[in-house]
Amino acid sequence: MFKRVSQIICAGGIAVLASMGGMAPAMAAGAGGDIVEHDWTFDGPFGFFDKASLQRGFQVYREVCASCHGLEYIAFRNFSDLGYSEAEIKAIAAEYDVTDGPNEEGEMFTRAAIPADRVPSPYANENAARAFNGGAYPPDLSLITKARPNGANYLYSLLVGYKDAPQGKEVPDGMYYNTAYSGNLIAMPQPLYGDDIELAGDGDTSIEALAEDLVAFLAWAAEPEMESRKRTGIAVMLFLFVMCFVSYGSMRYIWADIKKK
């Protein structure tokens, strides 16, 4: 009997481990460009977000990307996940203006944002965004790591992937050469150079470090539930493992008289 129990548990365990560990990287290979595989704190069943890194990432987003890209599904109150206090969140929100209304006179008005507001987008609509960017559309970034294959690694590779075009490669006006982007020609000018930002707490400002923080921040923005999801998952798995043993044992117990015949 014990042999069978162990066989079944092993088989189950292997199936689970395969699904936990081995399978995700099989999705690698992004949208056709060169993708750097990077280790992230949020990878795997025990993954977590490093709050200091998220805060730095938010700063980079705010100072570099926010002029062109929105973050429409994130509300200021969500920043408590990054480790900001309520007062800090109020202060961050107050730095933004949002349109509200209509007021009693029936007019729209502008006011400082409060924690319940979403992060305002830089453009009123897609057409305005395209008009400002030579016809190209800078997508909203709140889901970007989920909306690309191998999202985190792809985004990282995109940010550090601006290189001089190889000999003979024609780069039209308003286009830039990028090794990660599919087709290698992207309408987004290089956003990060490194050492052009001053980070709180003397953070590393090399382009790689900035990109890493930014990717962590955007991975959080895409899956703010990730940490609690994985933590719940560990507890649920432990519970189910026990239930597998218990239900297996009771089945064997019930079937014992059948086997004897």
Next chain:
Amino acid sequence: MSSPEFKNPVVKWIDHRLPVFSFMHHELHEYPTPRNLSYLWNLGSLAGLALVTMIVTGIILAMHYTPHVDHAFESVERIMRDVNHGWLIRYIHMNGASFFFIVVYIHIFRGLYYGSYKAPRELLWILGVLILLLMMATAFMGYVLPWGQMSFWGATVITNLFSAIPWVGDSIVVWLWGGFSVDNPTLSRFFALHYLMPFMIVGVVILHIIALHRFGSNNPLGIDVSGKQDTIPFHPYYTSKDLFGAMVFLTIFASAIFFYPNFLGHPDNYIPANPLQTPAHIVPEWYFLPFYAILRAIPDKLGGVLFMFGAIAVLFILPWLDRSPVRSGRFRPLFKLFFWVLLADCVLLGYLGGKPAEGIYVTLSRLATAYYFIHFLVILPLLSVVEKTRPLPQSISMPVTGAGMSAAPAAKRGKADV
């Protein structure tokens, strides 16, 4: 069948007037079940578990979801971010569809191997194929609801197939869409139907189980139950076994939900639908890939559609294609071989359905499609005539006959008993 004696007076009172308790006792408790079922017989109860899970999570999702092209994508994101444990409900529903298909596909191949479609279970089998069709329609419409890029373009490609129907095709497509493209009317009707169809599935599942309980389960030996010594009561034997199976299933299911919830999905569906921008590759969910491969293998649109539906249609008439009187593949050496080839062929079709329709992939898709139909329409009818089957055991409790079956009877029995 004797009526059970109920001790509880309330139960007794009710049962005398409305015999639901007797019914449950007959069908779930004393229901005689072959004693030699393998773990492959767990998949039926797992499919039921999956269906209930989908309905419960689906109803909760529907409380928060908005079926409008301007709000659908955002409402799903709100479920993910702002509804308490909304991410859990949505990930269970999203991965539940995949696991439902995994379970049902294994269930179907189990039936194929052990000849469970043969007399007297033909209608049971046909009801099962009907459930598969309804599931496909339900899952297809459900996938449209989050209104991402793949939702929109998948819906566009699949609804467009109906334009292949001669003469009236184009009008039918406009009628399906409720307009001149996939748009808000399409989304709202898909939502209404997506809510309705799971309950139609429940109805067919009930018929499926009534048909099952008429003659009872088939079994790995494929021979009829010959008496009381061959069966055991469903409860507690198979209830305990089904419970164990459910725990193993939930363990694997939970590992996907909590750790890799998007592994089976397509990243493009996290981009809001954009009718002006076609994705580089439009691929359906993995469980449709074999059918998608068949669709694209045929150079003619109408032909592709006919072959795709034909792939299911042959399953409806399968009980009359395979005329061999022996059910179980265990006693059919040639059939067994071709069974595994068919399984490999279906996996290959699934792989090809996910590849772009070009070059070698097209050629392979055509060969694999041809083989699929040859298996059902040529090989199975031929085997019924030419195959020399192995001798059948006399009964389930004495699974060994004289000739050719001498190998380790004790070990065999141990296995058959679990």
